[in-house]
Amino acid sequence: MIKVVIAEDHLSFIEGIMLYFEFNDEIKIVDSAENGQDLLNILSKKQVDVIVTDIRMPLVDGIEATEIIRQKFPKIKVIAFTTFDEPKAVFKMFQVGAMGYLLKNSSLEFLKKAILTVYGGDTFYDPNLSFENISDTHKKEKGILTKRQKQILELIRQRKTNNEIAEILHIHKDTVATHRKNMIKKLNLSGANALLTYALNMRHDYK
Numbered sequence: 722m723i724k725v726v727i728a729e730d731h732l733s734f735i736e737g738i739m740l741y742f743e744f745n746d747e748i749k750i751v752d753s754a755e756n757g758q759d760l761l762n763i764l765s766k767k768q769v770d771v772i773v774t775d776i777r778m779p780l781v782d783g784i785e786a787t788e789i790i791r792q793k794f795p796k797i798k799v800i801a802f803t804t805f806d807e808p809k810a811v812f813k814m815f816q817v818g819a820m821g822y823l824l825k826n827s828s829l830e831f832l833k834k835a836i837l838t839v840y841g842g843d844t845f846y847d848p849n850l851s852f853e854n855i856s857d858t859h860k861k862e863k864g865i866l867t868k869r870q871k872q873i874l875e876l877i878r879q880r881k882t883n884n885e886i887a888e889i890l891h892i893h894k895d896t897v898a899t900h901r902k903n904m905i906k907k908l909n910l911s912g913a914n915a916l917l918t919y920a921l922n923m924r925h926d927y928k
Contacts, residue, residue, distance in 0.1 A: 722746075723840050726767075727753045728760040728774035728783065729802070734825070738773075741829045748836055757781025761789060769797055771836050773823075776803045776810055784813055788911060791818030798839040802832070811850060815918045816910055821845035844921050865907050873900050878920035 725748055729735050735753045742750050751767060754760035758780040760772065772790065776783040787799045800821035801814040811822050820839040823832060824847045831847065838845040866874065869890075876886045883901070887894040901916060910919060 723748045723770045723836060724751045724768060725749065725771045725773060725836060726751060726760065726763055726769050727802075728755075728757065728772065728778060728786065729753070730755045730775065730778050738829065738832070742833075745833070748833065755779070757783065757786035760786055764790065764794055764797070769794075771798045771800065771840055773800045773802045773832065773836070776801055776814065784810075784817055787814060787819050788817040791911065800832075800835050800839055800845070812922070815922050816908075816915065818911065818915060818918070820914070820918065822850065823847045824849055844918060846922075866904065870900050870904050870907075873897060874904065874916065874920050877901075877916050880917070 725742075727735050727738055727750060729738075732755070739750045739753070742748050751769065752763050754763055756779040757774075760774065761781065763769070764772075772787075774783040774786060778786075781789075783801060783803070787801070790797055790799060798821070799814075799819040800823060801811075801819045802823050802825060803810070804825045814822060821835045821844060823835050823845070827847055827849065835845040872890060873886055876889060881889070883894045883897045886897045890897075904916060905911075908919060910916065
């Protein structure tokens with residue numbers, strides 16, 4: 722059973738989600754929070770697999786909460802759930818470690834699919850998001866990577882390990898590790914899977 726917490730400051734919205742999953746055999750909504758601070762408090766007390774969080778929340782917003790969660794609870798997967806189809810907001814959430822992004826006007830069936838997908842270790846993007854806009858917004862980030870770093874990023878997208886990348890490119894694995902660190906710094910990323918998330922999100926733009 723996948724244990725999920727919803728962070729959302731509209732109670733009626735939370736109630737609708739909890740009702741939808743009430744009799745689901747795969748997903749259980751174990752708690753809810755009205756702001757980012759309450760969300761962090763819940764995580765210190767309960768075992769949680771996936772968080773579905775709004776971006777705009779009181780006290781601690783979804784972006785800041787996600788960054789803290791990815792640092793303190795790296796095994797927890799985060800899905801951004803919002804009314805905002807803004808390239809900068811989408812990219813920022815993925816920068817801090819979110820693995821999914823869903824618009825609130827999407828069906829709850831899409832939410833279910835998103836939870837199952839990120840729990841399985843893959844990223845999930847709302848089909849109504851415009852990735853061309855996201856890529857255009859971040860052309861500057863694309864340009865600062867070297868040719869070798871773009872090669873490594875593509876192999877990261879293919880989920881290759883450092884040893885595998887080193888073998889493919891005929892370089893030392895420590896060199897790969899150094900490139901990873903430099904890319905994370907250049908792109909201002911954070912989180913255990915930040916480079917993989919970036920590579921999957923920007924795969925049409927950095928090659």
